[in-house]
Amino acid sequence: MSDRDELQASFEAYVAARRGALLRTAYLLTGDSHAAEDLVQNALLNVVAKWHRIVDDPDPYVRTVLARESVNRWRRRRWREVHTDVLPDRAVRDDDRHDERLVLRAALARLAPRQRAVIVLRYYEDLTEAQTAAALGISVGTVKSQARDALTRLRTQAPELADGEDAGVDGHPLPTRQPVPGDLSGL
Secondary structure (H helix, E strand, O other), X not given: OOHHHHHHHHHHHHHHHHHHHHHHHXXXXXXXXXXXXHHHHHHHHHHHOOHHHHOOOOHHHHHXXXXXXXXXXXXXXXHHOOOOOXXXXXXXXXXXXXXXXXXXXXXXXXXXXXHHXXXXXXXXXXXXXXXHHHHHOOOHHHHHHHHHHHHHHHHHHOHHHOOOOOEOHHHOEOOOOOOOXXXXXXX
């Protein structure tokens, strides 16, 4: 088997193993399942050209491409967005976790793309501040301020998601490694 064949096989194995996790991250970044699939596809197209350099530890590079591509896609497409006062009919589940996920999804959608990317990478992907900064190509200080501002905005927009037991600064709970309740994998 040639080196090229081995690289191709390792890339295919990576995609097969990590596809679900990549789609979840992309969904949290975009808020739309179709856009998430497109985002993953475009990110993997960018990654395959660099695979020979990142084959040993591809996750940080792939997350970087996902986050940056998400922000770039938002910048390119935001002027095409169409708002409507009439929402389509949807079936609603009665369970509380579903309601929390809907509230969380709506609150994440109202964040700026960079703030959303910081929250997703920092608290959902469980990256450190330095890893998040490296993935987004920004400073650690910017990660801290974006996370602080995003968490403040999330607390304001969705106070029902805050856990009042661990009161932190100004009565707001301190962020944990995952600042939102419940398992987000069902999003």
